[in-house]
Amino acid sequence: xxxxxxxxxxxxxxxxxxxxxxxxxxxxxxxxxxxxxxxxxxxxxxxxxxxxxxxxxxxxxxxxxxxxxxxxxxxxxxxxxxxxxxxxxxxxxxxxxxxxxxxxxxxxxxxxxxxxxxxxxxxxxxxxxxxxxxxxxxxxxxxxxxxxxxxxxxxxxxxxxxxxxxxxxxxxxxxxxxxxxxxxxxxxxxxxxxxxxxxxxxxxxxxxxxxxxxxxxxxxxx
Numbered sequence: 001x002x003x004x005x006x007x008x009x010x011x012x013x014x015x016x017x018x019x020x021x022x023x024x025x026x027x028x029x030x031x032x033x034x035x036x037x038x039x040x041x042x043x044x045x046x047x048x049x050x051x052x053x054x055x056x057x058x059x060x061x062x063x064x065x066x067x068x069x070x071x072x073x074x075x076x077x078x079x080x081x082x083x084x085x086x087x088x089x090x091x092x093x094x095x096x097x098x099x100x101x102x103x104x105x106x107x108x109x110x111x112x113x114x115x116x117x118x119x120x121x122x123x124x125x126x127x128x129x130x131x132x133x134x135x136x137x138x139x140x141x142x143x144x145x146x147x148x149x150x151x152x153x154x155x156x157x158x159x160x161x162x163x164x165x166x167x168x169x170x171x172x173x174x175x176x177x178x179x180x181x182x183x184x185x186x187x188x189x190x191x192x193x194x195x196x197x198x199x200x201x202x203x204x205x206x207x208x209x210x211x212x213x214x215x216x217x218x219x220x221x222x
Contacts, residue, residue: 003094005033005040006068010089016042017092019063019202020079022177032076032104033094038069044079046173047156048103056153057167058103060205061177076104108205109191117164117188119197121180124163128175131155131168164188166206170197173204 007013020031023044032043047059081095138151156169163170166188174180179202189196197204 002096004085004088005035005092005094006071006088007040007090007092008066012065012067013084013090013092015063015065016040017082017084019044019061019177020082023061023079026173026176028101028103029079030076030099030101030104031079031082032074034074035067035071038066040065040067040071043104044177045101045103046176047152047167047169048101049153050102050149054149054153055157056149057157057169058106058207059156059167059169059173060103060108061173061179062203062205063201064203076101106207108194108196108207112191113189113196114191115187115189119163119186119188121174121182121184121186121199124171124174124186124197125180127160127162127168127171128180131172166195166197170195170204170206174199174202177202177204179204 005013005016007016019042023029023031023046026046027044027048030044032041034041034043041062041064043060043062045058045060047056049056049058075098077095077098083093085091085093134155135151138155139148143151156172157167159165160168160171174186174197179199181201184199186197186199189198193207195206197206
């Protein structure tokens with residue numbers, strides 16, 4: 001029998017598979033699964049930089065659910081390889097191999113979060129739709145992968161006033177992962193370099209973009 005995740009009910013298992021299905025077409029199509037103490041944290045990276053000169057911000061989507069309290073794991077898998085267990089509707093079969101994307105090595109803090117703002121879910125949806133249109137308008141016909149990544153970084157990485165200065169990609173992640181549903185006010189919390197936007201269906205965590213290059217020369221000594 002293949003390794004599996006055992007949930008308290010079929011709906012919880014189906015929720016993970018839905019999250020994974022949405023992740024397949026976003027970012028690198030992988031999901032990080034961390035289970036401990038009966039809690040599963042599933043994380044995907046709709047946006048993440050590739051290389052030091054990539055200005056794309058790190059934007060993660062995160063869902064939390066109950067799981068078998070005896071299970072402990074921390075692995076990253078291809079989202080398309082997560083499948084329903086054929087003999088148990090409350091279980092999800094894991095693939096035989098894991099992967100190790102760079103974004104998974106950067107974990108948001110678990111504590112120290114302080115609320116600083118709030119965003120209406122309707123604003124997130126509106127800004128996501130604006131960004132989708134902006135990306136489509138900016139892409140030339142038959143654009144290659146490098147051009148697509150550059151345009152996406154430029155559009156989704158820009159700070160957006162309607163989002164309190166957060167990258168426009170924050171709205172993209174919430175919308176594309178299905179976190180926006182109906183009327184809701186999402187609290188915005190910060191801890192160190194990270195910002196978290198919390199919705200009933202999941203959380204969006206943002207860090208960056210990380211700025212690189214030389215700093216200004218400063219005078220030292222007397």
